Amino acid sequence: xxxNFDLVIIGRGSAAFSxxxxxxxxxxxxxxxxxxxxxxxxxxxxxxxCVPSKYLIExxxxxxxxxxxxxxGIKSIEPSIDFKKLMNSLREVVNNERENKYIxxxxxxxxxxxxxxxxxxxxxxxxxIDSGEEMSGYNFIIATGSKTKIPDINGLRxxxxxxxxxxxxxxxxxxxxxxxxxxxxxxELGQAFQRLGSHVAIIKEHETIVKGIExxxxxxxxxxxxxxxxxxxxxxxxxxxxxxGNKKIIETLHGNETEKIExxxxxxTSGRTPNIDNLGLEKAGIKYSEEGITVNDKxxxxxxxxxxxxxxxxxxxxxxxxxxxxxxTIASNLYENGSKKINLxxxxxxxxxxxxxxxxxxxEKEYNEKFGKSMSRTIPxxxxxxxxxxxxxxxxxxxVIDEKTEKIVGVHVLSPYAAEFIIEGVNAIKNNLTYLDIxxxxxxxxxxxxxxxxxxxxxxxxxxxxxxxxx
Amino acid sequence: MKxxxxxxxxxxxxxxxxxxxxxxxxxxxxxxxxxxxxSLSLDDGMAILxxxxxxxxxxxxxxxxxxxxxxxxxxxxxxxx
Ligand SMILES: Cc1cc2nc3c(=O)[nH]c(=O)nc-3n(C[C@H](O)[C@H](O)[C@H](O)COP(=O)(O)OP(=O)(O)OC[C@H]3O[C@@H](n4cnc5c(N)ncnc54)[C@H](O)[C@@H]3O)c2cc1C
Numbered sequence: 186x187x188x189n190f191d192l193v194i195i196g197r198g199s200a201a202f203s204x205x206x207x208x209x210x211x212x213x214x215x216x217x218x219x220x221x222x223x224x225x226x227x228x229x230x231x232x233x234x235c236v237p238s239k240y241l242i243e244x245x246x247x248x249x250x251x252x253x254x255x256x257x258g259i260k261s262i263e264p265s266i267d268f269k270k271l272m273n274s275l276r277e278v279v280n281n282e283r284e285n286k287y288i289x290x291x292x293x294x295x296x297x298x299x300x301x302x303x304x305x306x307x308x309x310x311x312x313x314i315d316s317g318e319e320m321s322g323y324n325f326i327i328a329t330g331s332k333t334k335i336p337d338i339n340g341l342r343x344x345x346x347x348x349x350x351x352x353x354x355x356x357x358x359x360x361x362x363x364x365x366x367x368x369x370x371x372x373e374l375g376q377a378f379q380r381l382g383s384h385v386a387i388i389k390e391h392e393t394i395v396k397g398i399e400x401x402x403x404x405x406x407x408x409x410x411x412x413x414x415x416x417x418x419x420x421x422x423x424x425x426x427x428x429x430g431n432k433k434i435i436e437t438l439h440g441n442e443t444e445k446i447e448x449x450x451x452x453x454t455s456g457r458t459p460n461i462d463n464l465g466l467e468k469a470g471i472k473y474s475e476e477g478i479t480v481n482d483k484x485x486x487x488x489x490x491x492x493x494x495x496x497x498x499x500x501x502x503x504x505x506x507x508x509x510x511x512x513x514t515i516a517s518n519l520y521e522n523g524s525k526k527i528n529l530x531x532x533x534x535x536x537x538x539x540x541x542x543x544x545x546x547x548x549e550k551e552y553n554e555k556f557g558k559s560m561s562r563t564i565p566x567x568x569x570x571x572x573x574x575x576x577x578x579x580x581x582x583x584x585v586i587d588e589k590t591e592k593i594v595g596v597h598v599l600s601p602y603a604a605e606f607i608i609e610g611v612n613a614i615k616n617n618l619t620y621l622d623i624x625x626x627x628x629x630x631x632x633x634x635x636x637x638x639x640x641x642x643x644x645x646x647x648x649x650x651x652x653x654x655x656x
Numbered sequence: 657m658k659x660x661x662x663x664x665x666x667x668x669x670x671x672x673x674x675x676x677x678x679x680x681x682x683x684x685x686x687x688x689x690x691x692x693x694x695s696l697s698l699d700d701g702m703a704i705l706x707x708x709x710x711x712x713x714x715x716x717x718x719x720x721x722x723x724x725x726x727x728x729x730x731x732x733x734x735x736x737x
Contacts, residue, residue, distance in 0.1 A: 191732075211730055212671035213674070215671040215672065323669070323734065519732065520671060520730045520732060521730060522730075522731070522732075
C-alpha cells in the first residue's frame with residue numbers, strides 16, 4: 186500500500202530536520218511529513234561531524250595548553266591522557282546531543298513520521314524504501330547528504346583506513362597518523378590528534394590546503410600547524426598503500442621521486458561526494474552531476490515539485506549551517522508562497538583549528554575575476570592588542586571591498602576565536618556596509634574581534650603607528 | 657467594450673484550519689478576493705474554487721491577506737484547471 190504525504194523528505198540529517206520542523210511550524214503541524222533515512226537520527230553533523238570533531242578539538246586544546254603554557258611562570262607538564270576515557274566521553278556527548286536535539290525533539294511533532302531504510306524514486310511522485318514500503322508525496326526534498334570520497338589508491342582497501350565516520354570509535358591513540366587529503370576535516374582532526382600525542386602527516390596532491398580560501402591565510406595556517414609538529418607533504422600523489430608488520434606504508438610521488446612514510450593509521454579526508462547513487466533520480470526527472478544535484482535559486486531541482494538541500498546539492502562548501510538554512514528556506518517557499526533565495530556570499534565558513542580560519546564573501550581573486558577591480562587590506566594578528574595579551578602572533582585579517590562603492594565584499598580572518606566573530610563580516614556583506622560603517626561601530630576593547638575594525642581603518646591610515654585607544 | 661473572463665478552477669491545500677470558524681474565515685477571505693463557488697473541507701484541508709484569471713491569478717489567490725505572513729492559515733496551490 187502506498188502512503189500519502191504532503192511532503193516526503195529523503196534524509197534525516199540537518200537539512201531534513203530543519204525543513205521538517207519549519208514546515209510543521211508554518212502549517213500549524215498540519216503538513217503530513219515523512220522523513221526517511223538510515224543510520225543514526227540526525228545524520229552527519231551530530232553523529233560523526235561537527236559535534237564529535239569540536240569536542241575532540243577542545244579536549245586537545247587543553248592538552249596543548251598543559252604542554253605549552255603561553256605565559257612565563259606557568260610550568261609545562263606532559264598531559265596524562267587516557268584516550269579511551271576521552272573517546273568514551275565523546276561518544277556519550279554525541280549520544281546525549283542526538284537524544285536531546287533529535288530523538289526527543291521529534292516527539293513534539295506528531296505530523297512527522299520517521300521511516301528506516303534506503304529509498305529511491307520509482308516515479309516522479311513515489312519513492313520505495315528497501316523494506317518494500319512506498320510513499321507518495323506532493324512535494325519531496327532530497328537531503329541525502331554526502332560521504333567521504335575514496336580515491337582509487339592501490340592497496341588502500343586491503344590496508345584499511347579510517348574516515349570521519351569511523352574515527353570516533355577509536356579506543357587507542359595511533360602513535361602516528363597519515364591523513365590523505367587536507368580540507369576542513371583533515372586539518373581539524375590532524376591538529377587534534379597531534380596535540381593529543383600522535384605524530385601527524387597531512388598528504389595533499391595540491392599546494393593549497395583548502396580550495397577557495399585566501400591563499401595568504403591558508404599559508405599562514407600551514408605555518409602555524411607546522412610549528413606544532415604536523416608534517417605537510419604537499420604536491421604528493423599517493424601511489425600505493427600497503428601493510429608492513431603492524432605499520433602502514435603510504436608511498437607517494439613527489440615530482441619524479443617516490444617517497445614513503447610509515448604510519449599506524451591512515452585517515453582519509455579526501456573530499457566529499459554527494460549521496461546520489463541508487464536514488465532513482467532519473468525516474469523523477471531530476472538533473473544531477475557527480476558534484477551533486479542541480480538546483481535553482483529557490484532550491485527546486487529540474488522537477489519543480491522536488492527540492493534538494495544540504496550536502497547533496499552541488500555547492501562549493503558543505504556545511505551544517507547551509508544545510509539547515511536550505512531546509513528552512515524550502516519549507517518557506519513551499520508553504521508561505523515564498524521565493525526565498527540564499528545568497529551564498531553571505532554564508533560564513535570556518536576551520537576550527539587553532540588559530541581558527543573564518544571567512545565570508547569573496548576572496549580578492551574571486552572578486553577580481555568576476556567583477557573587475559577590488560581593493561583589499563591585510564593586517565597581521567599582532568596589530569591587535571588582545572592578540573598580544575593572549576601571546577598569540579600567528580594570524581591575519583583581510584578585508585576585500587569593491588573599488589568603486591567601497592562596500593565590503595569579503596572578510597577573511599585567521600585568529601583565535603575567528604569563528605565566534607565572523608558574523609560581523611556576514612552582517613557587513615548582507616547589509617551592504619562600507620569599511621567606514623565598520624569603523625563607526627564601537628568594538629569592545631580589548632577583543633580579537635577588534636582586528637576587523639583595525640583592518641577597516643587600515644584602508645585610510647597606517648594602523649601600525651596608531652595608539653590602541655584610537656577610534 | 658467586451659469584457660473577457662478567464663475562468664479557472666483552483667485546488668488549494670490549506671493549512672492551519674482547526675474548526676468551523678476557521679473554515680468560515682478562510683472561505684470569506686477567498687470570496688472577498690474574487691473566489692466563487694468556494695468549497696472547503698476541514699477534514700482534508702482541501703479547497704476548490706473558481707476564479708477569473710483576468711482579475712486574480714492562481715498564484716495571487718494563495719497570497720491574499722487571509723494567507724498573509726502573520727496569518728495562521730497558509731495555502732499551497734495543488735491544481736489549476
Ligand atoms: C568531520 C566533520 C566535521 C564537520 N564540522 C562542521 C562544522 O563544524 N560546521 C559545519 O557547519 N559543518 C561541519 N561539517 C559538515 C556538516 O556536518 C554537513 O554539512 C551536514 O551535516 C550535512 O547535512 P545534510 O542534512 O545535508 O546531510 P546528512 O546529515 O549527512 O544527512 C543525510 C541523511 O540522508 C540519509 N540518506 C542518504 N542516502 C539515503 C537514501 N538513499 N535513502 C534514504 N536516506 C538516505 C542518511 O541516512 C542521513 O540521514 C562537518 C562534517 C564532517 C564530516
